[in-house]
Amino acid sequence: EDQVTQSPEALRLQEGESSSLNCSYTVSGLRGLFWYRQDPGKGPEFLFTLYSAGEEKEKERLKATLTKKESFLHITAPKPEDSATYLCAVQAGGGGNKLTFGTGTQLKVEL
Amino acid sequence: GAVVSQHPSWVICKSGTSVKIECRSLDFQATTMFWYRQFPKQSLMLMATSNEGSKATYEQGVEKDKFLINHASLTLSTLTVTSAHPEDSSFYICSARPDRGNQPQHFGDGTRLSIL
Numbered sequence: 001e002d003q004v005t006q007s008p009e010a011l012r013l014q015e016g017e018s019s020s021l022n023c024s025y026t027v028s029g030l031r032g033l034f035w036y037r038q039d040p041g042k043g044p045e046f047l048f049t050l051y052s053a054g055e056e057k058e059k060e061r062l063k064a065t066l067t068k069k070e071s072f073l074h075i076t077a078p079k080p081e082d083s084a085t086y087l088c089a090v091q092a093g094g095g096g097n098k099l100t101f102g103t104g105t106q107l108k109v110e111l
Numbered sequence: 112g113a114v115v116s117q118h119p120s121w122v123i124c125k126s127g128t129s130v131k132i133e134c135r136s137l138d139f140q141a142t143t144m145f146w147y148r149q150f151p152k153q154s155l156m157l158m159a160t161s162n163e164g165s166k167a168t169y170e171q172g173v174e175k176d177k178f179l180i181n182h183a184s185l186t187l188s189t190l191t192v193t194s195a196h197p198e199d200s201s202f203y204i205c206s207a208r209p210d211r212g213n214q215p216q217h218f219g220d221g222t223r224l225s226i227l
Contacts (some may be wrong), residue, residue: 034215043117043218044155087154096168097143097208099171099216101154 002027002092006102010029013078013109021073021086021105029093033071035064036087044087045074078109112138115207117219124195125227131191132222134205140185141207145216146178149202161188185210195226 005024013019025033032051035042048057048065057064061082063074073086085106089099114137122130134144142163147155159180160178161166177199179191184217188207192199206216 032215036218040221041114041221043206043220046113046215050214089155095183096160097216098145098157098160099155100157103152103154106152 002090002100002103004088004090005077006086006088006101006105008105009103009108011108013075013080015109015111016077018074018078019097020075021107023071023088023102024069025071025088025090026069027090027092027100030090031093032091033066034089034091034099035062035071035073036089038085038087041084047086069074075107078107081111083107083109096110113207113209113214113217114138114215115219117222119206119222120206120220121223121225122227123227124184125135126196127194127227129191129193130195130224131189132203132205133225134188134190134219136186136207136217139207139209139211142210143208144182145206146180146188146190146207147206148206149204149221155198158190158206158212163188192224195224197226200224 004025007022035047038044048064053068085104087099087104116135118133122219144161146158161182163182204221206218209215
């Protein structure tokens, strides 16, 4: 069974204080690993897709990396508007287009 | 681009009522759409995969007769919660995967369902 574990559950940062969120996964044949951002009362917003170990993608203050066992979402010099829950999901080979989600990391960036 | 609209955003109704939720892909076609349920501070749990022109595929433990899914066109899927009870209260979210290209699922903004 595919599993996704995210840590920490919650993270409080000061504005400008860089950090990383972790997503560990076990999956039978990874087709893709996805990062989404979810604001309270809203649906997830797509951030990145990573397909193979060693791949990296960047968008503004966010950078996602992937190894064979985990992915990191690095947040550089965060701002209060980066506060949200960050979700990681995996798509397994042979599983159609199904995504298995982790429980997310709730990030709060304070002034 | 890749906008998914979900309606209504909030529903409050009496126990025993049936509730229909719509999920539309506004600027792309999607043969496949997905319905999720999310409890507070928990992850998204896939309920079913909706396929245009064919029967939905339900995840283990999800009652087909309770959660009716119809995917009548390439831009619209509906979820009907039949004879809803308080335990059905939750946040329901749909997503759609564009048919063109190798694209991720894009999500609607969810429907908060409260059954009294």
